[in-house]
Amino acid sequence: MNGTSAGSYPIDVWGLIITIVLVAVAAGLSYAMRLGVHRQMLWATIRSLIQLLAMGYILKFVIEQNNPWLVFALIAVMILAAVQITMSRAANIPRSVMPSVLLTLTASVILQVCVVTEMIVRPHPWYAPTVLATLSGMLLGNVVSAIAVAMSRFFSDMDARRYEIEMMLSLGATPFEAAKPSIISSVKLGMIPTISQLASSGIVLIPGMMAGQVIAGADPLTAAKYQFVVLAVISALTLMADSLIMILIYKTSFTALHQYRPSNER
Template identity: 40%
Template sequence: MTDSIQHLTLAQILIATLLVAFSALVSIFFGLKLEKQLAVAALRTIAQLFLVGYILKYVFAVHHPVLVFLLIAIMVGFAAHASVSRAKRRYARVQLDAFLTLTASSIITGFIVTGVIIQIHPWYRPQYVIPLLGMILGNSLTGVSIALDQLLGDLTDHRDTIEMELAHGASAWEAARGPLADAVRRGMIPTINSMVVVGIVSLPGMMTGQILAGSDPLEAVKYQIVVMFMLAAATALGCMMITLLAYRRLFNAAQQLEERKILRS
């Protein structure tokens, strides 16, 4: 075994498709009717990853900040759409709130990691910031989606309780504080669960990639610790921001819950 990662040939990638074919056979055997979805998902995986690979190769070569931030904006836009599309309920401008939330959480945590902890100069070097932001967005959008869905569901299901508290003199913040806290808690649970089992049950992608590339396992562990803490912070910030933005949209200046603004997706 060599110290550096082996370059894969097209033939080796085609052999890897047999793994998906096996999944399709399982679907056929049990009558799951998922084989078409698996085929489409596999084709999209290949097309999307190769497209991203060529784009990143160009961005890395040009190394221009405008291209870097343009690519970041596109990534955040897709992540915001994905986070909202997963929610069962929504409200007007929820897409904008998700975009602002993911932009702030990813840029803040990404800057702290690349500019302060790893000390990359400039902090937005594409080889570092784009993969890290990809991990942040992939993790944060799940938390944001769960928190948003939980909050809107609680405000709808417990509307009578909230309105009773408001009628008895509670402020909008006091009436909504419980649902807000529950939403943030639910959004953070998947990330906390990942942190609990990392290294024992699972070896995360970044650590595995570094080890396969020949890095010292202990150095890979150090980087993975930074990444896990980064994801925890980004998820916490994202869940907090999306719930607070939703709170501002759904409670008016008269301290009233405008439940009619909550729409089913």
């Protein structure tokens, strides 16, 4: 088997151990320099290893079964977990926005399945778990980060602009007009990592999907096409998700009489 054959570079137990040792050395450096991130880094590394290995076994089972109901059940569980992660990451947001988060994430996944999976990739069968589950996971990861940042920024910015908002409302502005500056700044902030990754891919950065395919022996040009489709569509859907969540939640900052509602009253 030559060096470019698929599966010719397997990662064994020793590879995982060396990786963990490297993280431990970095954490030790953080501890020695009193940077204060060693515990979080070690915990995140262990949690990531357990979660990824568990997902690997689950995906293997779902792929072997090749059952559409199992595929969509897995995606549903991923969406519910994404809702919980979003709520935990976003700071100082009311619990009442959880249904809006669920709706936003579900709509994003449905669009991804309809557009990317069925119109661009066109797998056989149409519910191919290797495509649906993996693409849904990548999309949810990006959307969760973006809307968590956007929501945190929105509510903090609204509180910071309280007197300005109340003045605008008193002068006849609608709640949307009063909230619009906060909506714009929140969406922009949430989109910064996604747009930066899209812009730097191929020159500064070889993204994980493309790198993984090339290492596994896939044609680099084919890997580049797949990576472009994934990054571009995820960027578009993330922007749509950011915009949708803002439309769904901005009214929580106002009463039925169009008066501003402070964060401690939401």
